[in-house]
Every structure is written in structure tokens, then in C-alpha cells.
Amino acid sequence: MTLPFDLRALQVFLAVVDQGGFGAAARELHIAQSAVSQSIANLERRLELTLFHRHERRIALTTEGEALVAHARQLLERAETAHLAMRELHDLVKGEVRIGIPSMLGSYYFPPLLMGFKAQHPGIRLTVVEAGARRLQHMIASGELDLGVVIDDGASRHLARRHLTREEMVVCVPREHPFAEYYSVTPEAFFAEPLVLFQDGYFHREFIDTLSQRCGTEANIAFESNLIPLTKAIVRRGFGITTFLRRVVEEPDLAAVSFDTPSWMDLSLAWAEGAYLSRAEQAFVDFVLANR
CATH class of the missing domain: 1.10.10.10 (Winged helix-like DNA-binding domain superfamily/Winged helix DNA-binding domain)
Structure with missing residues (x-):
């Protein structure tokens, strides 16, 4: 016309x-x-x-x-x-970034990054969605999210990735628990304890399920909760133990103990393969990778 x-x-x-x-x-x-x-x-x-x-x-x-x-x-x-x-x-005065973050990283790793980015770009709106790592992969692929933090295990080849961090998964127990004095804990000893676990779909639960299958021992699940403060409260009171990323256990009344073969997780910042990143999204990626 x-x-x-x-x-x-x-x-x-x-x-x-x-x-x-x-x-x-x-x-x-x-x-x-x-x-x-x-x-x-x-x-x-x-x-x-x-x-x-x-x-x-x-x-x-x-x-x-x-x-x-x-x-x-x-x-x-x-x-x-x-x-x-x-x-x-x-000029990056305005824009929006939609990012999905697993709860452990959202609570204990990303806050300084999010606040630092916001301080540099106050006009850019950050929308943060908490979900399990596998769910985040699907949300990125479907366009519901622009960016997300996923397990870097090569399971989703349709995602472009940039390595973010390598974190150890450790046994989390109260300070008075016998494991707190151990240098490391075997999977068999861990699974003999009542466990407080995340629900399906979270990398925390996927890690436990994989470990259970590997050693041929069924998990003794006492509680299921995706709420980190509730899980910690249950562990503190001695009703069960759990696993967390090591940095999540950095509290005086909780102890972090390695598995006898230390377990590491590589986590990446990801977006849909071939997707166009807006200037705001690219600025966020650059900022996170520069300050990880």
C-alpha cells in the first residue's frame, strides 16, 4: 500500500x-x-x-x-x-529480559548479579521465573522465556549455552548429626537416612534419582518440598537430611559434607538455538558472564 x-x-x-x-x-x-x-x-x-x-x-x-x-x-x-x-x-534505556532460574541459584547465586545489572540499566525490566531446570529448558524452547539457567549436560541440543558456574552438590545435615564430622559420605550411608527432597523436575531431585539408580539403593523420602527455607528448617530439627549446592549450606547450624566421590554440576546460561537476542538480553548475558 x-x-x-x-x-x-x-x-x-x-x-x-x-x-x-x-x-x-x-x-x-x-x-x-x-x-x-x-x-x-x-x-x-x-x-x-x-x-x-x-x-x-x-x-x-x-x-x-x-x-x-x-x-x-x-x-x-x-x-x-x-x-x-x-x-x-x-541506548538500553528501556527493554525487558525474561529469565528462568532454579530456586537454589535464584536465592543464593543470582541476586547480586540481578541487582548489579539493574544498577547499570535501571530502565530495563527483569522478569524472573523460578522453576525446575528441565521445565526451564522447555519454556525457553517454546518462547515463554528469553533466557534460563540449565544443567549443562548436553540433553537439550536445541539450546545455545554459555557456561556459568560449576557447583558441588553436598550432603546437608544439622551440626549435631554424625555426618557433620565426616570428611565424606557414601551414597549408601546417605540413602539410609530419611531424606527431604525437591519434587520431580528439579535438578536437585534429578541428581538424587540418578545417584540412587547408580548405587542400586532406593531413597527413603520423608518430606518433599521445593521450598528451601522449609527444607532447611526440617533438616535443622533433625527430621531428615538433604543435598544442596555447597553455597546454599553456608549457615552456622548446618554442615556441608562431600559425597565420597565429589559430585559436581555444570550450569549454563541458555537461550533458544538461533534465537535473536535483543540488545537488553545480550547486555544481560554479557554482564552475567563478566561477573559470574
């Missing part, structure tokens, strides 16, 4: 209306009066309408010209708004 006018023509038209004449409009726009006259003539020809009554020393809007004024102002205002929005995005 070919429009009968462009924004510059409307700008000239409104200058003539607001200034009350071609000469005054030319001075306002810093162009020749002949250029103003030519622009209006071209606009009228393309619209096939007369916009001004022309008298010897004055002009007046026709009915058609009066009708165009309101539309012209709205179009120019919207164009200015669009231009400002694009400039803000270009």
Missing part, C-alpha cells in the same frame, strides 16, 4: 497551520518558502484535495484541511513516540 503523504509533508502542513502562513512556516522550519509551497502542493495533489484557501495575504484551512489537522498531529506524535522508544532500546 502506498501512502498519499509522508511524515515530513505532515510536519510542513502543521507548521503552516500553526504559524498562519507559508512564510512564517518556512522561517520556523529553516527552509525556503518555495519548499513549503511545493510540499503543500504535492500533498494536495496526492490527496486530491484542497487543504488551504489561498487569499492575497492570508490563508485559511478548508474543511478537508481542518479534518487533516487532528490526524496529522496524532501521526506525528506516534512517530515521535516510536522514535523515542527505538532510541531508548538502542
Whole structure:
């Protein structure tokens, strides 16, 4: 579709209306009066309408010209708004990043990164979704999330990844538990204890299920909870033990003990393979990788 006018023509038209004449409009726009006259003539020809009554020393809007004024102002205002929005995005004044984070990382690893990024880019909105690592992979693939933290195990080849951190999964027990004095704990000894575990879909539970299958021992599940504070409270009171990333256990009344073969998890920042990253999203990726 070919429009009968462009924004510059409307700008000239409104200058003539607001200034009350071609000469005054030319001075306002810093162009020749002949250029103003030519622009209006071209606009009228393309619209096939007369916009001004022309008298010897004055002009007046026709009915058609009066009708165009309101539309012209709205179009120019919207164009200015669009231009400002694009400039803000270009300069990272505005934007949005939707990121999914597993609860352990969301509570104990990412807060300083999120706050640091927000301090640098206060106009960018951060939407943080907490979910299990596997669920996050599906949300990224479906476009529900722009970015997410996933287990770097190669299970999802449709994701582009950047390595984020390597964390040890440790046994978490209260300080008075016998394991607290151990250098390491065997999987068999761990599974003999009542356990407090995350529900299916979280890398915490996936780690336990894999370990259980590997050593041929069934987990003795006493509680299931995805709430880290509740899980810690249960462990403190001696109703069960659990596993966490080591940094999650850094509290005076809890002890972190390695498995007899230390267990490590590689976690990556990921997005859909081949997906376009906006300037805000790319800035977030760059910031996280630079400050991990």
C-alpha cells in the first residue's frame, strides 16, 4: 500500500497551520518558502484535495484541511513516540529480559548479579521465573522465556549455552548429626537416612534419582518440598537430611559434607538455538558472564 503523504509533508502542513502562513512556516522550519509551497502542493495533489484557501495575504484551512489537522498531529506524535522508544532500546534505556532460574541459584547465586545489572540499566525490566531446570529448558524452547539457567549436560541440543558456574552438590545435615564430622559420605550411608527432597523436575531431585539408580539403593523420602527455607528448617530439627549446592549450606547450624566421590554440576546460561537476542538480553548475558 502506498501512502498519499509522508511524515515530513505532515510536519510542513502543521507548521503552516500553526504559524498562519507559508512564510512564517518556512522561517520556523529553516527552509525556503518555495519548499513549503511545493510540499503543500504535492500533498494536495496526492490527496486530491484542497487543504488551504489561498487569499492575497492570508490563508485559511478548508474543511478537508481542518479534518487533516487532528490526524496529522496524532501521526506525528506516534512517530515521535516510536522514535523515542527505538532510541531508548538502542541506548538500553528501556527493554525487558525474561529469565528462568532454579530456586537454589535464584536465592543464593543470582541476586547480586540481578541487582548489579539493574544498577547499570535501571530502565530495563527483569522478569524472573523460578522453576525446575528441565521445565526451564522447555519454556525457553517454546518462547515463554528469553533466557534460563540449565544443567549443562548436553540433553537439550536445541539450546545455545554459555557456561556459568560449576557447583558441588553436598550432603546437608544439622551440626549435631554424625555426618557433620565426616570428611565424606557414601551414597549408601546417605540413602539410609530419611531424606527431604525437591519434587520431580528439579535438578536437585534429578541428581538424587540418578545417584540412587547408580548405587542400586532406593531413597527413603520423608518430606518433599521445593521450598528451601522449609527444607532447611526440617533438616535443622533433625527430621531428615538433604543435598544442596555447597553455597546454599553456608549457615552456622548446618554442615556441608562431600559425597565420597565429589559430585559436581555444570550450569549454563541458555537461550533458544538461533534465537535473536535483543540488545537488553545480550547486555544481560554479557554482564552475567563478566561477573559470574
